Amino acid sequence: MLNRKYHILLFAIIVATPLVVYLNSLANTFVYDDYLTITNNHFIREWRYLAALFSKKYAAVSNELTYRPIVTLSYFIDYALWQLRPAGYHFVNNIIHTVNVVLLYFLAHRLFGNRIVSLISCLMFSIHPVFSEAVNAISYREDLLSATFLLIAFIFFLKSSDKTACVRNLSAFYVVSLIAYFFALLSKEMAITFPLLAFAHDFIFKRKEIVSRQCAGMLPRSFYFLSGRFVTHYIGYIIISGIYLFLRFKVFKNPGEVIFYPEKSIFINALMMTKVVGYYLKLFFIPMPLNADYVVPVAYSVFDGAFIISLIVICCTMILVKKNCFSGKWVFAFTWFFVTMLPVLNIAPLLNIMAERYLYIPGIGFTLFAGLAFNKGFQCFYRRRHYFLSFVVIVCFLQMWGTIQRNGIWLNEFTFSTETIRRSPKSYRIYNGLGYFYYNNGLIDKAIQAFEGSIQAMPTHPKAHSNLGAAYSLKGMQDKAIEELQFAVRLREQYPEAHNNLGLLYKRKGMPDMAINEYVAALKTNPYYADAHNNLGSVYIDTGRYEEALSELEKALKIRSNFALAHYNMAVIYFKKGQVEDAYNKLLEAYKLDPGNADVHLSLGVVYKDHFHDTAKALFHIKESLRINPQHKQAEEMRKVIRELNP
Structure with a gap:
């Protein structure tokens, strides 16, 4: 009974800690890339688009740079449950993180067989501030999900190697591990290091067994690895890796994914990534200052001060590992850290060369090390254990406080952007995000200032130029808007949003x-x-090309069935063709989808007045149109009609 209560208490601590630490994140809104992947992504709002997860149009409609269908599927489910209520999305992120904490406990216990080490590893994973970015940012959920499936895959890999289990169970465990590994890859490509982790585990923990076989005159060590474990275990993971790479780079490759090394130099990239790794190590031991967008200064020489310091940190860490590797457990913890970091070391060029979210999976290795370090420290300082435990408790509370404070930074786009810019004044991406926030809230002058700040930090940032053009347009500065948008498409020819905005401006100018x-x-x-498609249809209407316009609007509605403006434009075509009943039906659909559209109300008013001779409904809709937009270009005519219709 006591043992059962102990396990219940242990499980409660493991589950409750991350939920409590991230409780205040439930008040956060959508920020940064959430606008692309969620709030402005109509793709996730209709289940009929689910098949697109497995088609070549995935990149175009999902707003993901790489092929991550598991993540996008989670957004489908989120929208079905919460629509655009951010608390629900944050709740899901917190649950996934909590699941990962529980899985880490099982992994650590299976690796080390020590509940104290496992518990400390879990607590560190729950509260360390460096993981807060991955948990708080909804659009970075790929790190959470990839870690979930990677942990499941590794746990079942270990179970499939358990000689005490029956053969049938071993096969089932192996299949589950393979499936979980594939799902981890479909969540994020960082999981590609799994085969190396499996090999490292066997080499570290089974070396004594291998050596004993060699000494007994059996197969040599190399042959054992290559022909034994390779055939029975590794080959499956290698095949899965090959399938994924084929899908990732051949079938579902994003044509817009063109990224280069810093200064297009492998040497400069190596210098900069050394600085990044050194800073990553520092963040685990001293998690401050944290930042959502690191701007890494370019290093041109091995005598760069930051490069030298980072190299010293890395060397000291390696020496520390070598001097204090009391067992293979310590070696494996650091192996996990460095191996899983390989995909984010810019070997294949990345859009962001440094980000805290990249540390979510490698951080598992660090937390395993933290658990081992606590256990070793407790043994060494047993006589002064009260001091030692007090020190650990203080560190944990500082970590928790840091994470809770960090959650508050992600409260909304304003708090997020202003804090990030304070830490990284040259962060052009965040300036652009802040401008987008101002733009959506009608603060156009501040939006222009933020977009100009982004351009000042990075003159060749096409998004900032495009957004600045959109802001200029709202200020009536059409020529300057066109100039910025033209510059944006020169910087990035394949930029559909900029081309679309240019089209809108040319239409307004009568071109x-x-x-x-x-x-x-x-x-x-x-x-x-x-x-x-809708805007092209609108231009075709203006030029009298009604059939072409109808074709484009049908395409728009096929892509987004709840597109109110497209329904309205189809009504306009039916009016011009004399099909009043069809126009009326389309207007009703537009009104149902967007009851705040003044043009829809005006058109409905005209239909009720001239076609149905329903004075009451005509008055209602014309008054609504005038109320919604008192400055409407037909406002005087509407007031005249209202006076005529009023008894």
């Missing part, structure tokens, strides 16, 4: 042919861009 060219360019890059 339909140029507008059509821009919309066609946008659709050439992204054929699933509903806004561009």
Whole structure:
């Protein structure tokens, strides 16, 4: 009974700790890349698009840079449950992180057979501030999900190597491990290091067994690894890796994924990544200052001060590992850390060469080390264990406080952006995000200032130029807007949003042919861009090309069935063709989807007045149109009609 209560208490501590530490994150809103992957992503709102997860249009409609269908699937489920209520998305992230904490406990216990080491590892994983970015950022959920499946895969890999289990169970464990590994890859490509982890585990923990076989005159060690474990275990993971790489780089490769090394130099990249690794190690021991967007200064020489310091930190760490490797357990903990970090060392160029979220999976190795270090420290300082435990408790409370404080930074786009810019004044991405926040909240002057700050930090940032053009447009500065958008498409030819915005401006300036060219360019890059189809249809209406317009609007509605503006534009076509009943039905659909559209109300008012002769409904809709937009270009005519219809 006591043992059962102990296990219940242990499990309660493991589960409750991450939930409590990240409780205040439930008040956070959508920030940063969440706008792309969730709030402005209509793709996740309809289950009929689920099949697109396994088609070549995945990159165009998901807003993911690489193929991560498991993550996108989770957003489908999220939207079905919470729509656009951010608390639900944050709750899911917290649950996934808690599941990972529990899985880490099982992994640590299976590796080390020590509950205290396992518990400390879990607690460190729960509270360390360096993991807060991965948990708080909804659009970085790939790190959480990949870690979940990677941990499951490794636990079942260990179970499949257990000689005490029956053969049938071993086969089942192995299959589960393979499936989990594949799901880990489909969540994020960082999981590709799993075969190396499996090999490292066998080499570290089974070396004595291998040596004894060799000494007994049996197969040599190399042959044992290559022909024994390779055939029975590793080959499956290698095949899964090959399938994934084929899907990732051949079938579902994103054509927009063109990234280069810093300064297009492998040497400079090596110098910079040495600095990054050194800083990563420092963050685990001293997790401050933390930042959502690191701007790593370019290093051109081995005499760069930050490079030298980082190299010293890395060398000291390696020496510490070598001097204090009391058993293979310590070696494996550090092996996990360094091996899983390989995919984010910019060997294959990354968009961001440094990010705290990259440490979520490698950090598992660090937490295993922390658990071992606590156990060793407790033994060494047993006589002064009260002091030792007090020190550990203080460290844990500082870690918890740091994480809780860090959660608050992600409260909303303003708190997130201003704090990040304070730490990284040259962060052009965050300036752009802050500008987007101001833009959406109608603070156009501040948005322009933020976009200009982004351009000042990175003059060749196409998104900032495109967004600045959109802001100029709202200020009525059409020529400057066109200039910025043209510069954006020169920087990135395949930029559908910039082409679409240019089309809108050319349409306003009475240049339909140029507008059509821009919309066609946008659709050439992204054929699933509903806004561009709708806008192209609108230009075709203006030029009397009704059949072509109808075709484009049907495409827009096929992509996004709840697109109110496309329904309205189809109503306009039916009006012009004299099909009033069809126009009325489309207006009702538009009204149902967007009851705040003044043009829809005005059109409905006209239909009720002239076609159905329903004075009451005509008055209601015309008044609503005037209330919604008192500055409407037909405002005077509406007031005149209202006076005529009023008894």
